[in-house]
Amino acid sequence: MTKSILIIEDDITFGMMLKTWLEKKGFQVSSASTIAHAQKYIETNDVNLILSDLRLPDHDGIFLLKWMLRKKLNIPLIIMTGYADIQSAVQAIKLGAQDYIAKPVNPEILLKKIEEAFLPPQKAATASINPISQKLDKEHPSGFLEGESEAARQLYNYVRLVAPTNMSVLIMGASGTGKEHVAHRIHQLSKRNASPFVAMDCGAIPKELAASEFFGHKKGAFTGALTDKTGAFVAANGGTLFLDEVGNLSYEVQVQLLRALQERKIRPVGSNEEIKVDIRLVTATNENLEEAIKEGNFREDLFHRINEFTLHIPNLKDRKEDILLFAKFFLDKANQDLNKQITGFDSKASITLESYHWPGNLRQMQNVIKRATLLAQGDVITLAELGDEISDTNNENGSSTSLSLYNEESEKEQILKALKQTGNNKSKAAQILGIDRKTLYNKLKRHNIQP
Template identity: 45%
Template sequence: MSKILIIDDDFDICKLLTRFFSKHGYETFEAHNAKSAIDFLKETAVDLVLTDFRLPDEDGISLLQKIKLLRPQTLVIMITGYSDIRISVKAIKAGAFDYVTKPLHPDEILSTVKSALKKKNTVNTPAPAKQIPQRFIHGTSPESQNVLKHIKLVAPTQMTVVIEGETGTGKEYVANTIHNFSSRAGKPFVAVDCGALSKELAGSELFGHVKGAFTGAIAEKTGCFQEANGGTIFLDEIGNLPYEIQVKLLRVLQERKISKVGSNKEVPIDVRIVTATNDDLRKSVADGSFREDLYHRLNEFNITLSPLRKRKEDIILFANHFLRKANEDLGKDISGFSSDVVKIFNRYPWYGNLREMRNVVKRAALITQGEYIQQDALPHEITYHHADSFSFDHEEEENITDLKSSAEKAEKAAIIKALQETDNNKTKAAKVLKIDRKTLYNKLRDYAIDL
């Protein structure tokens, strides 16, 4: 019988999920904060942890890192709100198996748990480390065609690559495609989200540690560089790497050797490094937060990915791709999208890019009972943005004379622009707008802004 630990500070949700999973044959346990969850896991091994991202004493990413350090074989599924899509993506890159969004749908969460436990039972049998190649779907837009051309040019070389683009534009897929088109194909491909690495654990996660190297190091750990030996390591959000780790990474690039935390022994490695960022690393170099020598060692070749809203020709192509994947994952046979949904997709700005689209399509497929996905299967945020953008597109025809209405639209547009420029960082956006965080959150609620 598989064991599941449910972590949520809402006692009612915990009881509801406990009864639900017990009914389906799982042994369940409860914890209501991060500390009690970690204390429990120190004493008891479970197969899977289902945790809310927002806990009273710790956020989900930090808790996830501790769980992976304490119980590396335990799978973690994160529960988030729809507005936390980017956080959910970070959780996956930090080691979560998947995420589910509120409001919770029983069929969706059960399907995700079954998939996780099936994977756990499969990977627990010894097997050579090998990354299953991901299929890279390239668009028909000029921007997408140019990216594909650059991938084919750089892949056969051993050059380090920096991939630039907004969150969710497919940087990891591009990195994986470079790997699969190279002579290292079939060897390990290891992806690491540097933005999810705490200062304390970054060295251990990348280079490994020996037993007793620090509090909580109850066993020796193999780092990501050793796991990727012979293949490719993908360092996403490289600009967030702590400065002292940047120094160690530069030495790895120069000498092709690593040292585990707590050990002086050097281990030779043969790894190709591909990095990605949604920041301007040149600005980070200029302000001193990123080493210039490391930047030049990493940036032997550069690929820039355009946001989905700037390559309209690709929108429905990718939506159909994600629908095929959703059909496979959910055992569905949905033929496509209604004409209304196609129009909504083409008008929606897709601030979360491909990541957001994948989540929207999969959830819509789960809800849909007919042959085509209809508008009522989409999240309110998608249809609302559609209606709002439509009114902006036709503003000159509406002859708006209401001063209050015009001011509100201008204010909303300014908030959206600030969030885009700060990569949805609410604290930074509030500073740009010269308001406090509480005021910003109130306005996000009032205008139903959900980026």
């Protein structure tokens, strides 16, 4: 009988990809984005295994394990964690977690850990399939909405054109436009789709750990290397390696990356043996890499290596025909996550969604819709649930002070203006500039701005 898995992950896109992959492997999969939602689901459904991110918006995996101990729930739990949280993962295992797996997740390693968790065999699940999940999977088998605007059609025509090749693809676009989804869609449509898709956020990798994250390491290679580690190149072998925010890599790491791409061989830290790798590289950035080359911050030879084919993702405000389509798509996903049945938006809310400039693009819309779905008391979302940020389309932000990440000369001036406008509130400043907070911090450091 089919085994049931509950995924607890607040990265909705990653969670959906993982859900789709596990369903293809024959599991019945449900998802939750918070510990509270997960607890509610566990109490009312049969769950054979839990796959949980360590850090979640309301609590962490340790909190969930302690709750399960109090409830005497004997459900295997696998923790997903970044390299920096390995010690917390060890604590989780001491509290009864079945295992942990480091991010970026290697699907084959994860599958092996799941199979091990089901030994000896446990009673199969009888939980019913979420009808909203069925609707999403039927209407959007790729796990995401492409859109119907001319800009969207052109973008995905290019995606379908380049996907079957082995060309390296550089995806350019502002924060929140869906660069990782486009990368994953390239993988899905490629001849490598049966092999792993491994995503890495280059902006989150400390320089001193970059070689380990890319190439892996041997036990004892450096302080803290308590076990062997599989790097992203080996994890993605035969499949696709996606490097997000590639412009944030340090110059030294760029040299190492270029060598690996040229030789198609890697050497784990602390090892004398080289490993052959076969990966298709897809990268993404919201930086102007040509300007970075002129300033000496990015290697020109690496740029040409990763830029055999370029895709430009338009901002949401330039895809007016797609705005309500995405709003409904995110509403369906929010209904699924929050166990609600909101049917749509009233006329004023719809007009407001279409007229808003969306500096944070799809990521901002997804967050706004999810919050509105949570707050909605009736059958539809109104202006009241959308909040002042969206409803006040004539506010100072609406004049589109969105940061152009392709104009280095005015970039610092725009950042300073946004910080002054928000009283040095970095989260609000990033929203005005149309970038995420992590990117803003990188730019503050680059321009030596200390608000």
